[in-house]
Amino acid sequence: MLDALANPQRFMAFSAWATPALALLAALLFAVGIPWALVYSPADYLQGDSARIMYVHVPAAWWALMIYGFMGVASLIGLVWRHALADVAARAAAPIGATFAGLCLVTGSIWGAPTWGTWWEWDGRLTSMLVLFITYLGYLALWSAIEDEAKAARLAAILCLVGVINLPIVHFSVTWWSTLHQPASVFRPGGSAIDPSMLAPLLIMAGAYAALFGALLLANMRAAIYQRRVEAAMTRRARSA
Amino acid sequence: MDGSRSFQLTLRVERLAIARGTRTLFSDLSFDAAPGAFVALRGPNGVGKTSLLRALAGFLRPLSGRIAFAGADEPALALHLLGHRDGLKASLDARAHVRYWAGLLGGEPSAIEPALARVGLSAVADLPARVLSQGQGRRLSLARLLVAPRALWLLDEPSASLDAAGKALLASMIDEHCGQGGVVIAAAHEEFARAPTQTIVLA
Amino acid sequence: MSAVASVFKRELALAWRTGGPAAPVGFFLGATTLLPLAMGTDRALLQSAGPPLIWVTAALAALMTLERLFQADLEDGSLDQLLLGAAPMELIVLAKGAALWLAVGLPLAIAGAPAAIALQTPLAAVPAIVASLALGMAAFIGVGLIGAAVTAGVRRGGVLIALIVLPFFAPAIIFGAAVAGHGGFGAAFLMLAGCALGAVALGPVAAAAALRLQAE
Numbered sequence: 001m002l003d004a005l006a007n008p009q010r011f012m013a014f015s016a017w018a019t020p021a022l023a024l025l026a027a028l029l030f031a032v033g034i035p036w037a038l039v040y041s042p043a044d045y046l047q048g049d050s051a052r053i054m055y056v057h058v059p060a061a062w063w064a065l066m067i068y069g070f071m072g073v074a075s076l077i078g079l080v081w082r083h084a085l086a087d088v089a090a091r092a093a094a095p096i097g098a099t100f101a102g103l104c105l106v107t108g109s110i111w112g113a114p115t116w117g118t119w120w121e122w123d124g125r126l127t128s129m130l131v132l133f134i135t136y137l138g139y140l141a142l143w144s145a146i147e148d149e150a151k152a153a154r155l156a157a158i159l160c161l162v163g164v165i166n167l168p169i170v171h172f173s174v175t176w177w178s179t180l181h182q183p184a185s186v187f188r189p190g191g192s193a194i195d196p197s198m199l200a201p202l203l204i205m206a207g208a209y210a211a212l213f214g215a216l217l218l219a220n221m222r223a224a225i226y227q228r229r230v231e232a233a234m235t236r237r238a239r240s241a
Numbered sequence: 242m243d244g245s246r247s248f249q250l251t252l253r254v255e256r257l258a259i260a261r262g263t264r265t266l267f268s269d270l271s272f273d274a275a276p277g278a279f280v281a282l283r284g285p286n287g288v289g290k291t292s293l294l295r296a297l298a299g300f301l302r303p304l305s306g307r308i309a310f311a312g313a314d315e316p317a318l319a320l321h322l323l324g325h326r327d328g329l330k331a332s333l334d335a336r337a338h339v340r341y342w343a344g345l346l347g348g349e350p351s352a353i354e355p356a357l358a359r360v361g362l363s364a365v366a367d368l369p370a371r372v373l374s375q376g377q378g379r380r381l382s383l384a385r386l387l388v389a390p391r392a393l394w395l396l397d398e399p400s401a402s403l404d405a406a407g408k409a410l411l412a413s414m415i416d417e418h419c420g421q422g423g424v425v426i427a428a429a430h431e432e433f434a435r436a437p438t439q440t441i442v443l444a
Numbered sequence: 445m446s447a448v449a450s451v452f453k454r455e456l457a458l459a460w461r462t463g464g465p466a467a468p469v470g471f472f473l474g475a476t477t478l479l480p481l482a483m484g485t486d487r488a489l490l491q492s493a494g495p496p497l498i499w500v501t502a503a504l505a506a507l508m509t510l511e512r513l514f515q516a517d518l519e520d521g522s523l524d525q526l527l528l529g530a531a532p533m534e535l536i537v538l539a540k541g542a543a544l545w546l547a548v549g550l551p552l553a554i555a556g557a558p559a560a561i562a563l564q565t566p567l568a569a570v571p572a573i574v575a576s577l578a579l580g581m582a583a584f585i586g587v588g589l590i591g592a593a594v595t596a597g598v599r600r601g602g603v604l605i606a607l608i609v610l611p612f613f614a615p616a617i618i619f620g621a622a623v624a625g626h627g628g629f630g631a632a633f634l635m636l637a638g639c640a641l642g643a644v645a646l647g648p649v650a651a652a653a654a655l656r657l658q659a660e
Contacts, residue, residue, distance in 0.1 A: 118487070118561075118564055119561045119567065120561055120562045120564070121485070122480045122485040127477075127480075127481065130477050131477070134470065134473065134474040134477065137466070137470040137473075137474070138470065138474075140466070141463065141466055141467045141470060144462070144463045144466070145463070145467070147331075174481070177481065177484075178485075231372070234368050234369065234372045235372045237364075237365060237368060237372075238365050238368050238372045238373050238374065238377065239374070241361075241362075241364045241365045241377070295659075295660070298524070298528070299527075300524070300527065300656070300659040300660055301660045302660070317527070317528055318528075318530060320528065321528070322524050322525075322528060324521050324524055325521070326519075326520050326521030327520075327521060328520055328521035328522045328524070328525055329520065330454075330458060330520070330522070332458065332461040332462070333454075333457065333458070333461075337454075337457070340450075341450050341453075341454050342525065343450075344445040344446065344447060344449065344450025345447045345450045345451060345525060345526070345529045345530065345531075346447070346525070346528065346529060346530060347447070347530035350445075385525075
């Protein structure tokens, strides 16, 4: 399937229907997931209703991480196999991942504030997410800084792959560091057992995020391909004038 | 173009000596340029043509001698310098460049489109400078000379990267400018399509 | 449109095209993240070390953007045209600095809010910090113009600019960190405003003189 999509024309044809389809799926899943999460699922026995923000926070965290993994794979494919659209995919995914990471940080801050007493606490997992967020920013900045697109693609791919190696190291270091400073993590889900009544809405939200990522990824890639066409057209116009 | 314009500037250079670092490029250069003059500067590479132009522009202080402008209160506002580099920003379009030069150098907004048309870039005016060829970039910087009327044109290798049509354009622009009483001082290796009224050979 | 307005507009357009505040603000946020990792999470410690860190990283971020301010113009021939412009060079340089403040300085000041919060600053103190950062960036840019102008032709002048300009940054950093620490809108804030005014008034004059020399 990857090979089939390497052709920009075919990708455009595929994404022309796939993008709205995924957007619709995302809308449906959010329409089911958000009310379920915010209203119908049980309140947490310790934190009450404020824990409901978990349903926004946790999928954002999962996807912020998985999107970076996606970028790593795309970067590798672009570097090694020179797949035409792999670089486009990596770059298109980055702003989405960065936004999810940012969303995770903001919701984490809102979630923790009542418990912490301040608007931010240097929790191990949140700090790792912050480093991931900055990694995303650096990746995006590198793309913007280099004029030659082909070169930018390869350099950014290298950066992304190095980042993939760095993230587990950072996570390990930060978790170790946070055990020095904080005995227990504030956030329970993801690490400990989740009650089934909480699991279902969580998975639906995760699915909604996935569909949203898919739709936005394809939309970004289409925009990038259009941008390339515009640039080529402008160059042709200048030559022929 | 406003054909009724007439410039009044006279340039007088007396016993000019210019040095770059410790090396004296030339000394004791004198010449006059009255309204309508087209002065060609000739000489091998490194002899000081660019330095002379930059000294006339007021950027480089001469070692000795005098540069006098009659008919202009503020010399820096009465001259155009066309250097080696075109002064283009890759991400901005051609029209934006001309509009900027009009604002910066005291030209009228109404002169923007005619200037673009005169240098033959109306069709590509919306394109960013990075997609323009070398020749088109050079033409764009020629538009700067047209959009803000100034008496003295100091041109350093103006026809570099211009094709035959571009060179003809340059010649007709110089023609028009001298016809309006302007002064053109141009440094070049090759012959101009229009004959200069005087030639200075630096050696 | 006047010459000064043309330069100002163009600088904003160019800043927008080349990513605007993204890199400096990203650096600023990243650097302020590193302190707690180095120092631990003791709230009192972060509260006292936070303000100085914010100010030092803001100064470094300012340095980053100043480096290219005149270098590109010198390289592509635009500087000549600025010197021939229908306005005094001092005002043109001021316009460049003002555009840089709007494009980078102000966003960075606003980014000071989440940074301060992360460093355990009480919420009530944050507006003063943002306002002082805005003034501080004006001060940094004002004197930074001089460093940028004198190092415009130097390859890899980044470290050189830092060396030249950091002594001039010192007053703004001192007063700014004081505001962030406990000053609110008090005496330290006024001194900072004075630094900013002085920098904005004098920086362009010296920078213009340096640029005239660069044009030789």
